[in-house]
Amino acid sequence: MHCTTAVLPNYNYNGTIMEKLEALFDHIAARVNVNLKPMGIDVRPLLKNAIPRERHLLYYAFYALTEDHPISFKFVNSNLAGSYFLGKTQVDRSVLYKSDVRGDELKQKGDVVEFNGVKTKLFYDEVIRIINSYLVKTLIHNHSKNPQIPEVFRILNTVAMHYSNIHGTTTEGAYLGAFSTVDLSVLHNCVIGDFSYVQAGDLSRITIEPGRVWLRANGLFEFNYLYPEGVVEQYVKLDENGKLSGKFIDYVDDLKEDFVPIYSTATPESIIDIPDSAYVSPYAVIKGTCEIGENALVVQRAHIENSVIGKGANAQENCYIANSIFEGNNVTAHGGKVIWTRNGQNVFVGFNSFVHGTEKNPITIGRDSIVMPHTIIDAEEPIEIPENSAVWGYVTRQADLETQCVNLDELAKATDVTLGNATFKGDGKAFVEAFKHRIDHIREENGAYFDGSDKTRGHAQKTQDACFNILQPFQAGPDAGMYPTMTIGN
């Protein structure tokens, strides 16, 4: 009769309707549809069907508590499900289902930020604000690049489907498809197709088709790639009733039982040897024989099996790593999947990329190379990616690299390039440098360069003393599925 991760409480489904939660779904659907219906999107059936209602009772939310992350949470009778919070947050009757809202890079009052060469000082500590949104298994990371109000990282009336990522953005009234990513971005009333990746600045009333990878820095450069017809659907497909299918979700679903023992434990503990300078979240799965190097970071909801995470390497939320080696200073971004792959020093695997080797057909990625966000490398033969390269698109054989891989030094000299389905326009040097700079920033923030000094401390060091507090929703009555109103501060 109690909340549990193993057995469904049946009385709610044999009787009580989750009144307030249903009303909340209706409200969100109306708000989003007002803007997106003219663009051909009706989110109502998705909200109705995508998550079985009893799951909203089943999961608990949790938030981390550390000395390094001043918290200020405010949840107003929301539904939070498996959310993870760290840092200043405000949530108002939102549905956050297994979402991560990280506030570990929030700017502070007095910080100076620069947008397009204009400097501005923050009036207040930056907060994350999420109102009436529906975020399902979504990762929100708050390295905000919003010039409008740098104090507030907003997500209003936004519907974000399974395993989509929101990174440093305003995102108002948008719809994000499954496994899609909006990066460093300001969006208004946009539709982002399944497995699309957009890093294109201020967008409004645009529909991005599934499988587009689009990076744009206004006036500087633009990269554009569209998956060939029929490819994305094999990996991810969300039907109009919110049912998700394809190889991505199959892969993830096969491993989801591994998380059950962790989430059943009040204070889970890491079971392997971790160097003092590294951090492995107790909410990550570490399976088989794994090695964790110094300054490494493995965060909550990462799944690591029989792999080596080298010195200064990091594995981010929702990433899946199996039978792979990371030689050091690697970044596997949110949702990246790396299987039977040897990654040289500094290799970066972007958001939601699927780098899938097998024992017979392993993948090797040379040092300093970049696997672009939303790349699929599904090896049908052994594949070797040369060092200092960028690789993108859909690669199943070595020969595919001819049109989907480029040496970074060559790219830096280029202006206009068309290679297969990809086009690049603009300043190649700026593009390569922006990428390298960002990867380096990620390593720095994560503590990869920690040398014992306070200045070099990053997430791997700052999160070490975190405790996790567990929040559960009401189990019965009209409030079932909703959480009490909470204000939590320092």
Place this chain on the structure above:
Amino acid sequence: MHCTTAVLPNYNYNGTIMEKLEALFDHIAARVNVNLKPMGIDVRPLLKNAIPRERHLLYYAFYALTEDHPISFKFVNSNLAGSYFLGKTQVDRSVLYKSDVRGDELKQKGDVVEFNGVKTKLFYDEVIRIINSYLVKTLIHNHSKNPQIPEVFRILNTVAMHYSNIHGTTTEGAYLGAFSTVDLSVLHNCVIGDFSYVQAGDLSRITIEPGRVWLRANGLFEFNYLYPEGVVEQYVKLDENGKLSGKFIDYVDDLKEDFVPIYSTATPESIIDIPDSAYVSPYAVIKGTCEIGENALVVQRAHIENSVIGKGANAQENCYIANSIFEGNNVTAHGGKVIWTRNGQNVFVGFNSFVHGTEKNPITIGRDSIVMPHTIIDAEEPIEIPENSAVWGYVTRQADLETQCVNLDELAKATDVTLGNATFKGDGKAFVEAFKHRIDHIREENGAYFDGSDKTRGHAQKTQDACFNILQPFQAGPDAGMYPTMTIGN
């Protein structure tokens, strides 16, 4: 490196001082000592030594969430350790160590209460307020009998030691010894000795010696019993450094490992068959072969082993029941221990009573009998307590009942009685009726008489849908051991 119930985090003890927690201890000691030092009490060494500091990091607090108990918690950077909350609470930098603060009988705005024949209506919902107190393994139950401000159930600058109980009271600036109880009571600047029980109305600047059991209804009746010299010390002794010894703590300590798996689980579940109308808290231990009857209630921190909890019977916080049978409608009050005992219908076992039979020397208690609070029956031969009796004091053999047991009908006819160490003065009928009325009220509140109607619902029914939310303290830095400031409401 994370909080856990199994391994001590050592970095706090090898380095960081828990600055804010130490400052809080100092502050509480000063406040309590101001009033109690003239009465011979210095709580400073107790606060310094009674609980190893790392335990304040180790345990987590939890609170229950149900539709039936509107919550409004406010914790201001407190230490809460293993506290359990249910209902409206305010805590301000208090130390609550494994305390239970139950708010399941809080009165509401508009409720009419009667004190000494005068009726008054509540202006606000009643709240529990605990400021700068030190409550260790203490149970606070809030059926308040405070005529001064019925809206606020206060406990200010109070130091309450291991397994003491506070029941419906103001309790300002008091010191409560180990296993002591203050019941339905208003205390100001009092010292209550180990294992003393006081139900005596408004008290001020009084010292109660260890092992006194004192019930008084002004002008109506008075019961007084003092344990023979040398007895209480065998069962409970708290030295001036806060070290606790004796048979009570030995018994409890032997069983404390049983609670570890429960507190290590995020959402523990009951493992035995429980009737729909009964409630067994997931935070209770149920061990061996147990039977739970309809309308029965077993609450958090109760420990039940190889026993039958009959229809409408209840087992309250910190009670230990082993190899015993309760035939129905029984009450085992907070801290009651009942071992190898057959309890007839309606038998009541009072606060912290120790009814200790053995397989060879079992105890039988006839129906409708009352084991007075703080009674020790430590059987050296089989003992049979007749039905409809009151039993008190220190009983090891059948013959001891001659001076420590009386038929309730006879007591009801009495005015002045002296029996062994016990004296009774006043209106016997009023005494017996008050007792029976109260026991009946407990059964009613606990839902023992539930017949499916809303009117008869009690705790056993209202707590069924409870979820438990887990709070953990900061693990490092000056805040180590303290909790964030939290406001939690509906």
